Amino acid sequence: RGIQAGGLTDWTVERVRINKNGRVGWNGDLGSASSNSGKIILRDIEIAWNGCGERVATGEPWACWAQQTGGYGDGLGTAATGGQWLVEDAFVHHNTSDGLDFRYADGAPTTSVTLRRVYAVANAGNQAKVKGNALVENSLLVSSCAYFQGRDYMLADDNCRAGGNTLQLVxxxxxxxxxxxxxxxxxxxxxxxxxxxxxTNRLAIQNNVLIG
Structure with missing residues (x-):
């Protein structure tokens, strides 16, 4: 794991790379005390190649694996969480499960996830998954979710998991x-x-380019 952190209040993470961790990049599941609160800001970050190892001599990612062989390669994943999350100016790519997984945001009125100027590409599951109040703007999301087909320890069902939907809202x-x-x-x-x-829910899809 790259970062294992939960139960946070008002954290800011800037100019950080969370890359080439053998399991999840950011693991927010610490058990019952995992929920976050306040403003959680991740700005100017790269989250990449999690679920893969790294060759010492060259830095090349290798030995990639995911759920079907016991791995866990989300770029970022949480347990049940509150907070006002902002992911801004982020490059999220080549993780062996979801890129950004906010599936377990609690959906409360005071909980929200904002993705702004995020470039997410070639993650093997959803590029971004968000539950509850959400704002996704000025971003480029590219679901080349079969990138890992035939690579290392990745199996067929690891590719395009959860339908490979580019952006999944819950x-x-x-x-x-x-x-x-x-x-x-x-x-x-x-x-x-x-x-x-x-x-009771409202979804607005405005001024996007959607290319199948």
């Missing part, structure tokens, strides 16, 4: 999600997926 109740000014493309199931929730 709702609870009374959530608002806005997706605007992005370019979204990919080879997975859908470019923008929206699941769960009920009629």
């Amino acid at each position: 709702f609870t109740q009374n959530n608002t999600a806005t997706v605007r000014h992005n370019t979204i493309t990919g080879q997975g199931g859908v470019l923008i997926g929206a699941i769960e929730g009920d009629s």
